[in-house]
Amino acid sequence: MATKYDSIVIGTGQAGPSLAVRLADTGMKVAIIERKRFGGTCVNNGCIPTKTLVASARAAHVARRAGDYGVMIRSSIAVDMKKVKMRKDAVVRQSSQGLEKWLRDTQNLTVIEGHARFADAHRVRVVDELLEADKFFINVGGRASVPPLRGIDQVSYLNNSTMMDVDFLPEHLVVIGGSYVGLEFAQMYRRFGSEVTIVERGPRLIKSEDEDVSENIKTILEGEGIEIRLDAECIGFEKRGDKVAVQIDCSSGDKTVIGSHALLAVGRVPNTNDLGLENAGIEVDKRGYIQVDDQLRTNVPGIYALGDCNRRGAFTHTAYNDYEIVAANLLDGDERRVSDRITAYALYIDPPLGRAGMTEAEVRKSGRKALIGKRSMTQVGRAREKGETDGFMKILVDAETKKILGASLLGIECDEVIHSILDVMYANAPYTVIQRAMHIHPTVTELIPTMLGELKPLE
Numbered sequence: 001m002a003t004k005y006d007s008i009v010i011g012t013g014q015a016g017p018s019l020a021v022r023l024a025d026t027g028m029k030v031a032i033i034e035r036k037r038f039g040g041t042c043v044n045n046g047c048i049p050t051k052t053l054v055a056s057a058r059a060a061h062v063a064r065r066a067g068d069y070g071v072m073i074r075s076s077i078a079v080d081m082k083k084v085k086m087r088k089d090a091v092v093r094q095s096s097q098g099l100e101k102w103l104r105d106t107q108n109l110t111v112i113e114g115h116a117r118f119a120d121a122h123r124v125r126v127v128d129e130l131l132e133a134d135k136f137f138i139n140v141g142g143r144a145s146v147p148p149l150r151g152i153d154q155v156s157y158l159n160n161s162t163m164m165d166v167d168f169l170p171e172h173l174v175v176i177g178g179s180y181v182g183l184e185f186a187q188m189y190r191r192f193g194s195e196v197t198i199v200e201r202g203p204r205l206i207k208s209e210d211e212d213v214s215e216n217i218k219t220i221l222e223g224e225g226i227e228i229r230l231d232a233e234c235i236g237f238e239k240r241g242d243k244v245a246v247q248i249d250c251s252s253g254d255k256t257v258i259g260s261h262a263l264l265a266v267g268r269v270p271n272t273n274d275l276g277l278e279n280a281g282i283e284v285d286k287r288g289y290i291q292v293d294d295q296l297r298t299n300v301p302g303i304y305a306l307g308d309c310n311r312r313g314a315f316t317h318t319a320y321n322d323y324e325i326v327a328a329n330l331l332d333g334d335e336r337r338v339s340d341r342i343t344a345y346a347l348y349i350d351p352p353l354g355r356a357g358m359t360e361a362e363v364r365k366s367g368r369k370a371l372i373g374k375r376s377m378t379q380v381g382r383a384r385e386k387g388e389t390d391g392f393m394k395i396l397v398d399a400e401t402k403k404i405l406g407a408s409l410l411g412i413e414c415d416e417v418i419h420s421i422l423d424v425m426y427a428n429a430p431y432t433v434i435q436r437a438m439h440i441h442p443t444v445t446e447l448i449p450t451m452l453g454e455l456k457p458l459e
Contacts, residue, residue: 002123002132005031009137010116010124010275013040014319015306015326016139017103022327024108031133033126035115038100039092040141041308042316045161048095050184051348052088057191058350061224068387079192085167092164118276121300125276135302137326138290139319140275142268142308149176150236155244157237157262160185170194174246174259176235178205178228180347182265183221187349190226197227197257199248204230206347210360212394213353213408220349220390229257237262270309285311294337295329296322312338315345342425343406346415351377351391354418357406357425360396363458369399371455375447377411382442388412395421395431395451396458402430413444420445431455 006028009020020032037044056079063077103111114126123132144159146152158166160181173189175182178200190196198205198221204214205221205228218228232248239245246257272288283291283299289311296304296312304326307319321341328334347353363370377383377391391411398405407421424434431452439446 002130005029005110005131005133007031007135007137008033008116008124008131008133009139011040011139011141011307012038012099012103013139013141013307014042014316015323016040016137017099018320019137019139019306019323019327020103020109021106022323022331024106026331027108029108029110031110031112031131032103033112033114033116033124033131035113037096038103039096040139041143042319043095043099044092045164047316049088049092049164050160050188052091053084053188054184054348054350056084056087057188060193061191061350065387079169081169081192082167084192085165088164116275118280118282121280121303136304138272138275138298138303138305138309139307140271140309142270142314144264145267145269146264147266150234150247152237155237155239155262157244157264159264163263171260172197172258174199174244174257174262175265176246176262177265177267178202178230179208179265179267180206182263183217183347183349185263185265186226187221187224190221190224195259196225197229197246197259199229199232199235199246199257201232201235202230208359209353209355210394210408212360212392213410216391216410217347217349217353220351223390227257268308268314270311272309287311294339295335296326296338317344342422344418344422346418348415351388351410351412352415353391354409354414354416355407356418356422357404358396359406359408360394360458363396363405368405370405370458371397371399372458373397373451373455375451375454380411380444380447382444382446383412385442386412393417393447393451395448397431397452397455399457402432403428404431404434411444417445417448420448 007023007030009016009032012034020030024030060079066073112126116124116126119125123130169192172195175186175198178198186196186198205218206214229248234249236247243258244262248255270288281300290298290305290309292298292305292310296306298305306322308314325336328336342357344356374394378389383389393409395407396405404425409418435449435452437449
């Protein structure tokens, strides 16, 4: 006999809990199922813990540079990795426990712990219990992928989840993958004191970004002593005593990097392989991502997929926006869609990269007439005052409509500055709105109007 609910939410990542509470607040009988840790990737091994670690790494970096500011530290700078981890764990625990308490204290909402598997399109089984509902919301997230690299099964390696258990300083960390996760960990551990090498299969870092962004980031990381090996066409692993040998095939340099530890940061896969989706007839693509329409509905009536498992976004903010879209359509009579949102994200190296809309490469490919503005952070007073002038800002505008097409801001505080541009884009307003705005001095944002006043044709 199945226990009947109005709605069942599977997973407690960024979309699931808010949706479950919202549904329960309407008087529906709702269940939310979590098989492991409350909060999903963001809370446990993603945004919250990594940015907490980034903050500790930055503190060490700034302390080492204290002399540049006329501040003399009379003893050497040391990093206590056990205390770094303890601080990170405390921040994670506060978030996870707070989320669990919120869910358990919500009226009409039942929290169920265990692994959910679809029995059919209207029922899921959790351990020995059968649960039935008219609507299901799948929010199961993703995990680090392990590609079939030669020798990978012969060595020990870390990923973004197991890195959260590290309470020591690796002597030499070899990071496999030159994209967002890999770069954040690489800089972080270099600042903690590890020797770090990044091994990237492609010809440049973060290939989805413009070449000038990739090259600037490479310069920043190499400036901190990180070795970067590109064009690693044939990556393999071999155990060398207590070391890990990473075999690469580069156009120049030693073809083997020997490190104390290896970190795999080569992409993500959805947590959909063991949900029994086939029993419900839910369609997935060849990589296991659940197929959804513009309002996050699967091909099966009454079943939705939100967050990283639907491949419509791979960030905490896109997952939360998924919740807002589903809630608006189901409860508010507001026809919101995934296609309404503008691409926006950040890369949390230091200085951070803030991104919105199209890249320069995408604008060029579109063939439209465009204007471009670019300014080095050495020309930003706020950056000079803080002694942090790495990076640049770039913005692209449609020459005919005067609408902002996109921006790449790499520099101090640019993860926040990007929102001044993003909000104008959402308002569908011309760039002149922000160009003519009076911004506060001295800030980084005040240079956005200046940059927009110096636009040139994109040639």
